[in-house]
Amino acid sequence: xxxxxxxxxxxxxxxxxxxxxxxxxxxxxxxxxxxxxxxxxxxxxxxxxxxxxxxxxxxxxxxxxxxxxxxxxxxxxxxxxx
Amino acid sequence: xxxxxxxxxxxxxxxxxxxxxxxxxxxxxxxxxxxxxxxxxxxxxxxxxxxxxxxxxxxxxxxxxxxxxxxxxxxxxxxxxxxxxxxxxxxxxxxxxxxxxxxxxxxxxxxxxxxxxxxxxxxxxxxxxxxxxxxxxxxxxxxxxxxxxxxxxxxxxxxxxxxxxxxxxxxxxxxxxxxxxxxxxxxxxxxxxxxxxxxxxxxxxxxxxxxxxxxxxxxxxxxxxxxxxxxxxxxxxxxxxxxxxxxxxxxxxxxxxxxxxxxxxxxxxxxxxxxxxxxxxxxxxxxxxxxxxxxxxxxxxxxxxxxxxxxxxxxxxxxxxxxxxxxxxxxxxxxxxxxxxxxxxxxxxxxxxxxxxxxxxxxxxxxxxxxxxxxxxxxxxxxxxxxxxxxxxxxxxxxxxxxxxxxxxxxxxxxxxxxxxxxxxxxxxxxxxxxxxxxxxxxxxxxxxxxxxxxxxxxxxxxxxxxxxxxxxxxxxxxxxxxxxxxxxxxxxxxxxxxxxxxxxxxxxxxxxxxxxxxxxxxxxxxxxxxxxxxxxxxxxxxxxxxxxxxxxxxxxxxxxxxxxxxxxxxxxxxxxxxxxxxxxxxxxxxxxxxxxxxx
Numbered sequence: 001x002x003x004x005x006x007x008x009x010x011x012x013x014x015x016x017x018x019x020x021x022x023x024x025x026x027x028x029x030x031x032x033x034x035x036x037x038x039x040x041x042x043x044x045x046x047x048x049x050x051x052x053x054x055x056x057x058x059x060x061x062x063x064x065x066x067x068x069x070x071x072x073x074x075x076x077x078x079x080x081x082x
Numbered sequence: 083x084x085x086x087x088x089x090x091x092x093x094x095x096x097x098x099x100x101x102x103x104x105x106x107x108x109x110x111x112x113x114x115x116x117x118x119x120x121x122x123x124x125x126x127x128x129x130x131x132x133x134x135x136x137x138x139x140x141x142x143x144x145x146x147x148x149x150x151x152x153x154x155x156x157x158x159x160x161x162x163x164x165x166x167x168x169x170x171x172x173x174x175x176x177x178x179x180x181x182x183x184x185x186x187x188x189x190x191x192x193x194x195x196x197x198x199x200x201x202x203x204x205x206x207x208x209x210x211x212x213x214x215x216x217x218x219x220x221x222x223x224x225x226x227x228x229x230x231x232x233x234x235x236x237x238x239x240x241x242x243x244x245x246x247x248x249x250x251x252x253x254x255x256x257x258x259x260x261x262x263x264x265x266x267x268x269x270x271x272x273x274x275x276x277x278x279x280x281x282x283x284x285x286x287x288x289x290x291x292x293x294x295x296x297x298x299x300x301x302x303x304x305x306x307x308x309x310x311x312x313x314x315x316x317x318x319x320x321x322x323x324x325x326x327x328x329x330x331x332x333x334x335x336x337x338x339x340x341x342x343x344x345x346x347x348x349x350x351x352x353x354x355x356x357x358x359x360x361x362x363x364x365x366x367x368x369x370x371x372x373x374x375x376x377x378x379x380x381x382x383x384x385x386x387x388x389x390x391x392x393x394x395x396x397x398x399x400x401x402x403x404x405x406x407x408x409x410x411x412x413x414x415x416x417x418x419x420x421x422x423x424x425x426x427x428x429x430x431x432x433x434x435x436x437x438x439x440x441x442x443x444x445x446x447x448x449x450x451x452x453x454x455x456x457x458x459x460x461x462x463x464x465x466x467x468x469x470x471x472x473x474x475x476x477x478x479x480x481x482x483x484x485x486x487x488x489x490x491x492x493x494x495x496x497x498x499x500x501x502x503x504x505x506x507x508x509x510x511x512x513x514x515x516x517x518x519x520x521x522x523x524x525x526x527x528x529x530x531x532x533x534x535x536x537x538x539x540x541x542x543x544x545x546x547x548x549x550x551x552x553x554x555x556x557x558x559x560x561x562x563x564x565x566x567x568x569x570x571x572x573x574x575x576x577x578x579x580x581x582x583x584x585x586x587x588x589x590x591x592x593x594x595x596x597x598x599x600x601x602x603x604x605x606x607x608x609x610x611x612x613x614x615x616x617x618x619x620x621x622x623x624x625x626x627x628x629x630x631x632x633x634x635x636x637x638x639x640x641x642x643x644x645x646x647x648x649x650x651x652x653x654x655x656x657x658x659x660x661x662x663x664x665x666x667x668x669x670x671x672x673x674x675x676x677x678x679x680x681x682x
Contacts, residue, residue: 016626018633019629034169037637037639040411041607060390060417
């Protein structure tokens, strides 16, 4: 899976939880939670959506590594190739 | 184990969960409340008033004096009052003397702006130091402090600011641009916006730089005479119908904040206290600001949001002794697993408390597995201002129960009486509405601008809580559910009407009914049922558009997590949405049993 494909999957999962987010205007380094006031249920649902599309099970202790678009893509690229 | 706690998960017990039997700690600290019956017999609120100092010279009672100045003046000015951690993990300490001076400065700023007694000062901010300074500085100035949750969208902000008629709003430049600037004209009472600048952007028009004002103000301030019955706090909560309710509390509430923290959270000298609640909600003010400071403790504040490992690091590094948190967080910690907790040295912990919604027995007992201490669930609400019913450090815990009433609190289970009032149900085990005899100091004094709703809270000499509960033969109370349609999500009360109103603003929505859907993590999540206007198809694009609209208007914490399309909404003859019926259908309950609950 290419980084672009992962990026698309992350944005899809994010906007399924928070459809108010405009992917075109998203700062790839902004921390989702703060930038869009996501609550902890949103974060949980985001991880569930990622799991459904990428089949990656993210442990709770790694949630912080998916805080922004860029960091999420980095983390998932590492997980998907290892 | 630090504390001798036996957890036998016996089957056959009426609740499936055996009591957690407390034994006297061997060589440990004895709890403040050692014998429940004796404490109840000996306690009086007058006695508790004597635990506080009052303003010097008999000039009354002011929360901020009890929280800060008396410690600063009493030789404890050097002690750390607020240990603050920023999102990036940097720590900053504020001693009692620092807080005394900073809150003096803030009170002087308010004076300079012409803000005085009874004027409402609102905050819309995350857990930043200035929030705490503004809250306590406003109280010094005898202004009324009204916290707004920073994750609210513009709609909940406007409705609350309108009811509060706040003259001052303290917020950050980031939140101002994102949420306030576009709605400022809808808040005509708002005169002064004080911004804590988190970016290098220039100051927007018609705002003040909060830190510049503080720097220019004197750090000496004498708290004016304060009547214990003067208004101090305005906390918003939600009902089934209508606008949010602004529950008013007075300076005397500090007597209850102090006494309840002593009994129910076992605050003792030297404790390092971490209440994880945000000050945007009542728990985060009563126990996230006032109670630990009135006890002269070091209070831990973390700016960041929940994250399991971070939380464990904070408990370990800050040597937290009392940890007061909420069921949603506990459930998420359980998901993260016991080994993660056990990887950290958390032996500093002495007392674990939980509030916001009932904590499942699994969560209570998991505390023992992960921390060698059970979670002590307790119960109260915005209107009560402080903890009313609790599992105490010295008392056996019945997992799943909210515990027993605090000394000075008289609780009852009531049912409607023939005369239109209510009567107490004396026999145990019977479900009814949880009710309290008014008279404790942090009892709310009204809903601002809504006398009728306040009056409707009382009957037969009781304050009616709106919660259904039962009492077992030993006097432990057990939560059953809400008597109304209010939704409890992650410990926050959400009014269905407020959500429905926002949904109706969407171009596609013809009708909306909102319920709480049971959820294993949040307790309940907000679920909306909507009917569509002609020309709109019930497809994914419309659903996302409605959800995006609701989240933008209300904020993620209030907006529905699920939106379902229905052909019609069940209405009473008078046209009210029968939310109970929606809920029954959602949960597969028999509809006939519930439809009668909705008066038509």
